[in-house]
Amino acid sequence: MKTIISDDKLNAIKQKLTGANTDFNRHYPGEPTTRQPIQTVYGGAQIFKAESSSRLGSIAMKSLHEYAPDFATLARVLDFPDAQSLPKDLSQVLKLGEKIEANQESYRQESPNQWLAWTVYQRIVKKLKDEPVEDFRIDFEDGYGNRPDDEEDKDAVRTAREVAKGIDQQSLPPFIGIRIKPLTEELKDRGLRTLNIFLATLLDETGGNLPQNFVVTIPKVVSKSQVEAVVDAFEAIESAVGLPDGALKLELMIETPQTIMDSSGQSLLPALITASKSRCTGAHFGVYDYTASVNITAEYQTMDHPACDFARYMMKVAFAQTGIFLSDGATNVMPVGPHRAPKDGELTEEQVKENHRVVHRAWKLMFDHVNHSLSQGYYQGWDLNPAQFPIRYAAVYLFFLKSLNESTSRLKNFVDQAAQATLAGDVFDDAATGQGLLNYFLKGLNCGAITRQEAEATGLTIDEIRSRSFFKILEGRREK
Numbered sequence: 001m002k003t004i005i006s007d008d009k010l011n012a013i014k015q016k017l018t019g020a021n022t023d024f025n026r027h028y029p030g031e032p033t034t035r036q037p038i039q040t041v042y043g044g045a046q047i048f049k050a051e052s053s054s055r056l057g058s059i060a061m062k063s064l065h066e067y068a069p070d071f072a073t074l075a076r077v078l079d080f081p082d083a084q085s086l087p088k089d090l091s092q093v094l095k096l097g098e099k100i101e102a103n104q105e106s107y108r109q110e111s112p113n114q115w116l117a118w119t120v121y122q123r124i125v126k127k128l129k130d131e132p133v134e135d136f137r138i139d140f141e142d143g144y145g146n147r148p149d150d151e152e153d154k155d156a157v158r159t160a161r162e163v164a165k166g167i168d169q170q171s172l173p174p175f176i177g178i179r180i181k182p183l184t185e186e187l188k189d190r191g192l193r194t195l196n197i198f199l200a201t202l203l204d205e206t207g208g209n210l211p212q213n214f215v216v217t218i219p220k221v222v223s224k225s226q227v228e229a230v231v232d233a234f235e236a237i238e239s240a241v242g243l244p245d246g247a248l249k250l251e252l253m254i255e256t257p258q259t260i261m262d263s264s265g266q267s268l269l270p271a272l273i274t275a276s277k278s279r280c281t282g283a284h285f286g287v288y289d290y291t292a293s294v295n296i297t298a299e300y301q302t303m304d305h306p307a308c309d310f311a312r313y314m315m316k317v318a319f320a321q322t323g324i325f326l327s328d329g330a331t332n333v334m335p336v337g338p339h340r341a342p343k344d345g346e347l348t349e350e351q352v353k354e355n356h357r358v359v360h361r362a363w364k365l366m367f368d369h370v371n372h373s374l375s376q377g378y379y380q381g382w383d384l385n386p387a388q389f390p391i392r393y394a395a396v397y398l399f400f401l402k403s404l405n406e407s408t409s410r411l412k413n414f415v416d417q418a419a420q421a422t423l424a425g426d427v428f429d430d431a432a433t434g435q436g437l438l439n440y441f442l443k444g445l446n447c448g449a450i451t452r453q454e455a456e457a458t459g460l461t462i463d464e465i466r467s468r469s470f471f472k473i474l475e476g477r478r479e480k
Contacts (some may be wrong), residue, residue: 028321031439033468036325037134037175038396038447040284041383044143045155045178048136050166053173057132060389063335064124067359068390071097071121077360078367078394080120081402082113112405120397127393127448132386134447135175138163140194141182141219152190156197164205177215177251183226192233199248203241210247215281219253220289224268224275227252231277250279255286257293260314269318280324284382285312287329303331303369312376328373330382335362335391363391370395379443393448400440400449411437411458415473438473441465 005013043052068074072093075083087093100107100118107115138159140152147155159178166172178198181191195216202210218230227250234248252272254260262268273280287308291301302308315326337355341347347355370392373381379396383389414434441458442465444450452462464473 029323030321031468032323032325033466035174035446036380036443038380038443039133039383039389039392040135040137040175040327040380041133042137042139042143042179042330044145045138045140045152045159046144048138048159048162050162050169051171053133053136054171056386056389057128059386060132061125061128063359063387064128064390067335067356067363068121070094071118074121074124074390074394075117077363078391078398079364080113080117080398083117086114086117108405116398116401119401120394123397123448124390124393128389131173131448132389133173135213135380136173136177137217138176138178140191141179143179149190149193152194153197156194157201160198160201161205163202163211167206167209167211172211175213175215176211177213177217179217179219179253182220183218183229184220184222188229192229195230195233196237199237203243208241208243210243215249215251217251217253217284219286220255221252221272222256222258222268224271227272227275227280231275231279234279246277246279248279249281250276251282251284252276252280253284253286254311254315255289255293257290257311260311267314267318269315273319273322273324282325282327282380283315283319284327285315285329285378288332303329304372309376312378316377325380326378327380327382328378330384331362331366331369331388332384333362333365334385335359335366335387336385359387366391367395371399374399379447396447397449400444400447403440404444404450404454407437407440408454408457411441411460415459435469438465438468442468 041056043056049055064074068077070090070093072083072086072088074080075086087096096114097118100115104115104119107118140156144152144155163172163176166176178195180195181187183191216230216234218226221227230250234250235245237243238245238247254269259268259272269283285308287303287305288301290311291305291307294307296305296307312328319326335358337358339347339351339355366388370381373379374395381392383392411434414437438460441450441455441460445452445455445462445465455462455465458465460473467473
């Protein structure tokens with residue numbers, strides 16, 4: 001066959017491409033195959049204990065049962081699809097629930113909105129029983145405040161011992177870490193001292209072992225030097241105690257405009273990734289510090305402000321395919337009623353109603369905020385109060401379950417056609433959308449929104465879904 005370019009020239013061209021491709025893949029390894037939590041609870045270090053997760057779960061369950069004792073109530077409060085048609089009489093709600101439970105598949109196909117409301121509620125209850133907290137951050141920053149040095153020293157020691165106790169008791173959530181103070185000139189001594197004391201105590205108590213998925217969160221990052229300082233501290237600690245290189249991981253908090261665009265007119269975000277030396281596992285957006293920094297007044301500092309959307313998009317672009325998970329912030333309006341029952345009496349009927357109005361309004365606000373985050377591809381966010389837990393799970397579970405039937409059909413069709421471009425109804429699916437469907441099932445599985453049986457209805461095994469790669473799935477099937 002006749003060609004124009006010589007073999008030597010082609011080899012030289014391909015060698016240059018190999019170098020460029022290798023460099024690109026090193027910087028952009030793709031989405032990690034590990035689990036991403038959908039929730040991070042920030043709790044002040046002064047109140048953290050080994051059993052904090054189960055205690056918070058009990059409070060969350062109590063709040064759900066008090067303010068939404070059945071699936072129809074929760075659906076109406078959060079305005080689920082067709083929720084207003086659900087019965088209001090409790091006996092009728094219970095009867096409908098029994099029918100759905102006994103005929104789940106038929107309801108899923110024939111009355112999907114009733115099935116959604118019932119199923120979301122059941123899975124929230126299960127989640128609050130089994131794993132109410134996915135990720136806990138022991139907070140020495142905003143949730144802790146500025147305290148005397150000796151008090152913070154003692155809390156650093158105490159919380160480290162509580163974490164060690166939690167490891168022994170198996171009472172810690174799947175992900176855990178600490179947030180130190182910012183590494184500004186004023187607070188760098190305090191931040192690094194707390195890190196040093198906490199880790200020294202923890203490793204001494206555990207015989208050199210870290211809890212699974214342990215991470216250190218660095219708040220209000222404004223320079224790569226701050227990230228480099230933490231990496232230097234990590235390296236010194238690992239060397240001193242015999243931890244493997246890279247064992248200590250960090251998270252970045254993106255909450256200043258200077259991180260989005262620095263003094264040279266460039267985004268600082270890529271430089272922060274490089275400075276972390278592959279130790280960065282997550283980047284969290286700080287809504288309220290960021291909006292305050294761009295002179296937005298308190299009344300308008302909300303999760304869905306356009307200024308926040310801009311910052312989120314910048315983070316999306318900078319961190320895409322780097323293997324770093326993104327997290328949104330928290331709704332700062334707490335679902336807590338204004339009235340508490342006196343020790344020797346009960347609330348009046350009007351006080352009870354007002355408590356319900358306040359909590360339901362805060363729930364709906366948070367529900368809308370979480371949905372806003374989900375629509376932008378932010379699947380993780382912060383919770384500040386256990387009464388928020390049911391609503392985060394409600395929003396995320398509804399997000400995944402409402403498109404379960406369609407996504408199952410599309411993915412099954414795509415797999416059956418060996419990942420060739422297909423038309424599912426009026427939707428065209430190619431490799432990119434096929435990969436997106438695969439990610440949908442993986443995230444839904446990880447957070448408990450989707451069951452193993454529902455995921456396997458796609459024709460894929462759980463191991464294939466967890467591989468997170470259509471290319472690997474097809475290669476594996478061809479080999480068989």
